[in-house]
Amino acid sequence: MSMLDKIEPFTLDDKILQHGEEISQMLDQLRRQTFPPDAQKTLRKFPLKEVASFIGTTPENLKRLYLNEKGPVPEIGRRDQRYYDAEQIEELREYLNETGRSASKPYVPRKRSHEKLQVIAVVNFKGGSGKTTTAAHLGQHLSLTGHRTLGIDLDPQGSLSALHGFQPELDNNPSIYDAIRYDNERQDIATAIRDTNFPMLKIIPANLDLQEFEYATPLAMQTSAEGKRFFARIADQLETIEEHFDVVIMDCPPQLGYLTLASLSAATSVLITVHPQMLDLMSMSQFLLMLGSITRNLRDAGVPVQMDWMRYLITRYEPTDVPQRRMVGFLESILAEEVLNSPMLKSTAISDAGLTKRSLYELERGAIKGSVYDRAMECMLKVNNEIQDLIHKTWGR
Ligand SMILES: Nc1ncnc2c1ncn2[C@@H]1O[C@H](COP(=O)(O)OP(=O)(O)OP(=O)(O)O)[C@@H](O)[C@H]1O
Ligand SMILES: [Mg+2]
Numbered sequence: 001m002s003m004l005d006k007i008e009p010f011t012l013d014d015k016i017l018q019h020g021e022e023i024s025q026m027l028d029q030l031r032r033q034t035f036p037p038d039a040q041k042t043l044r045k046f047p048l049k050e051v052a053s054f055i056g057t058t059p060e061n062l063k064r065l066y067l068n069e070k071g072p073v074p075e076i077g078r079r080d081q082r083y084y085d086a087e088q089i090e091e092l093r094e095y096l097n098e099t100g101r102s103a104s105k106p107y108v109p110r111k112r113s114h115e116k117l118q119v120i121a122v123v124n125f126k127g128g129s130g131k132t133t134t135a136a137h138l139g140q141h142l143s144l145t146g147h148r149t150l151g152i153d154l155d156p157q158g159s160l161s162a163l164h165g166f167q168p169e170l171d172n173n174p175s176i177y178d179a180i181r182y183d184n185e186r187q188d189i190a191t192a193i194r195d196t197n198f199p200m201l202k203i204i205p206a207n208l209d210l211q212e213f214e215y216a217t218p219l220a221m222q223t224s225a226e227g228k229r230f231f232a233r234i235a236d237q238l239e240t241i242e243e244h245f246d247v248v249i250m251d252c253p254p255q256l257g258y259l260t261l262a263s264l265s266a267a268t269s270v271l272i273t274v275h276p277q278m279l280d281l282m283s284m285s286q287f288l289l290m291l292g293s294i295t296r297n298l299r300d301a302g303v304p305v306q307m308d309w310m311r312y313l314i315t316r317y318e319p320t321d322v323p324q325r326r327m328v329g330f331l332e333s334i335l336a337e338e339v340l341n342s343p344m345l346k347s348t349a350i351s352d353a354g355l356t357k358r359s360l361y362e363l364e365r366g367a368i369k370g371s372v373y374d375r376a377m378e379c380m381l382k383v384n385n386e387i388q389d390l391i392h393k394t395w396g397r
Contacts, residue, residue, distance in 0.1 A: 034355055041165035041197040041357075044364050045075060045083035046144075053381070054144045055093050055107060062092070071095045086144065086199050093146050105397075109146045111246045115395040118308075119238060119248045120387075121267035126283040127254040130273040130315030132159040133350060134383075135251035138271075140361045141384035142391075143200035147246040150193065152176055152234075153206035154263055155253040161205035163357055164196045168207040177209045180233035180262065182220040189237040197362075202245075210259065217258040230258055231298065235266035247391060256290055264295070265303070269390070270310040276317060276327035276343075308394045313383065314343035342382035349376035 052059045065071045066082060072091045074082035084092065097107040111117065122135045132155070139151040153160040154176065158168040166173060179189035192204045213233075220227025238248060250263045264270065274284050295305045312335055318324055332339050349372050353359050360380050365373050 030355075034357070039165065041362075043086050043197045044362060045077075045085050046089065047077075047365075048074070048082045048084070051084050051089055051092065054089055055096065055146070057096060057107070061096075065092070065095075089144065090146070090199060107146070109246070109392070110148060111395060116268070117238065117242045117245060117248065118391045118394060119250070119266055119268045120271055120391075121250045121252055121260075121263045121269075122271045122273060123252045123260060123264065123287075124272050124274060124284060125254050125256050125260075125287045126275070126280050129254075129275050129280060129284075130313075130344065131254070132163065132251050133353075134271065134273050134313060134315065134344070135249050136160055136163045136359055137361065137380055138384055138387060139201050139203075139249045140198055140359055141380075142247050142249075142388065143198045144361065145388060147200065147391075148244065149201045150241075150245045150248045151196075151201065151203040152248060152250045152263075153204060154210065154250050154259050155206055156208050156210040157253070158206040160251040161203065161207075163353065163359065164203050164205070165357060166194070166203070166205040168205065171205070173205045173207065175207045175210050176204050176234070176237075177207075177213055179237045180213060182216055182224065182226055188240065190241055193241070210253075213259050213262075214257045231262050231265040231303065234262045238266055256287060256294070261294065264291075265298075265305055267305075268308045268394070270307055271387070272310070272312045273315045274312055274331070275315050276324045276331065278323070278327065281327060281331075309390050310338060311387070311390070312339045314339065316346040317343040318346050340383060340386050342379065342386055344383050345375070345379045347372065347376035347379070349373055 046054070048059050048062055052062050055062075063082075066074055072084065072088040072095075074084050074088070077083050093107050101107055120138070122131045122138075124131060135151060139149050142149045151160060151164070158166070161168060161173075173194060174187065174192040176189065176192060178185070178187045178192055180186070189204070193202045194205060196203050217227065217230045221230060226233075234250075250267065252260045252263050272284070274280060298305055312331065314328055314331070317328065328343065349360060349363065349368055352368075353363075360373075360377055363373065367373075
């Protein structure tokens with residue numbers, strides 16, 4: 001356009017509808033290339049050293065087993081390395097559990113009859129703070145370390161579902177909304193649970209219907225007792241499947257709506273993800289103040305929201321960025337032990353997962369630069385082990 005051209009006004013709807021359509025087509029094409037609609041997710045095999053750390057034993061111990069032809073038979077790979085798939089990791093764990101170690105520290109870490117289901121809500125209303133990435137990796141980690149884990153995608157955008165190979169636009173899966181809706185189309189939560197490529201990890205995928213809960217709840221609150229107890233919708237459903245799981249992880253949407261509140265009411269602990277930047281912290285402080293006043297009202301109404309623990313996880317951290325380092329310093333001085341000791345560092349190994357739909361646990365070490373992989377994995381394991389310890393502490397272990 002030259003300087004002399006007159007700017008002609010246009011109708012906004014035409015323009016944005018066209019842009020929306022074009023961008024959506026482009027993304028669809030990209031997605032079909034990287035992850036075709038009929039693609040089935042598989043899972044890599046894990047090298048001995050990794051398997052040993054997931055099981056909580058030594059590589060030497062596992063080596064003794066396969067040399068004596070006990071337990072599942074590993075695959076022999078490059079340089080005589082032994083590899084096990086995720087099902088075999090479970091078999092190994094069961095085998096070791098029967099043959100060794102005391103009852104107080106079993107290899108199979110499932111909750112016992114007196115231990116309660118751990119329900120973790122991953123929250124923050126700041127978009128992009130790393131909720132979905134955290135929820136996905138934590139769920140996969142806990143499943144590989146032997147916990148019967150359920151991931152619930154509470155974000156209508158369905159990012160957690162997409163990471164696990166579900167495609168809300170194509171699959172027509174139910175979501176948790178089908179279990180918490182107020183009308184007579186409600187179904188049991190069990191019907192919405194799906195398998196993933198991790199044997200011990202199930203997921204309740206999301207779709208756009210979830211958004212309905214935000215509209216239906218204020219109406220139901222005026223007309224029914226169920227509506228007035230909207231905050232108990234998820235908790236009540238989880239009670240019905242409690243015996244089948246050890247840990248539930250809920251990936252909340254980036255807003256403080258009814259879904260997030262119902263999720264927090266069902267939760268036994270909260271993980272708040274925070275990217276250490278000024279705007280993110282300002283947004284988080286607002287989130288905390290709003291959440292605090294809502295839950296205070298709930299308590300005044302006789303329904304206190306009680307937690308076993310609450311932690312802040314610093315995400316996408318770049319320690320060489322001086323302002324970020326300062327923000328982390330502030331957070332640690334104010335929130336002290338409530339900040340997890342290990343922050344999650346920024347890594348291309350993780351950001352690539354969005355496109356290729358592969359988490360760090362799914363990625364083979366050879367797929368990217370070894371040092372990038374190792375650094376990201378080391379950091380991820382530290383974060384997830386810290387959270388796992390909190391879960392076990394809640395069980396009194
Ligand atoms: N440690 C990390 N290193 C690099 N990129 C990361 C890291 N953690 C998250 N990301 C990327 O940042 C983006 C936002 O992360 P994510 O989707 O987990 O945030 P979110 O809080 O769930 O977002 P939303 O609020 O939209 O649901 C994603 O593209 C993700 O791949
Ligand atoms: Mg998300």
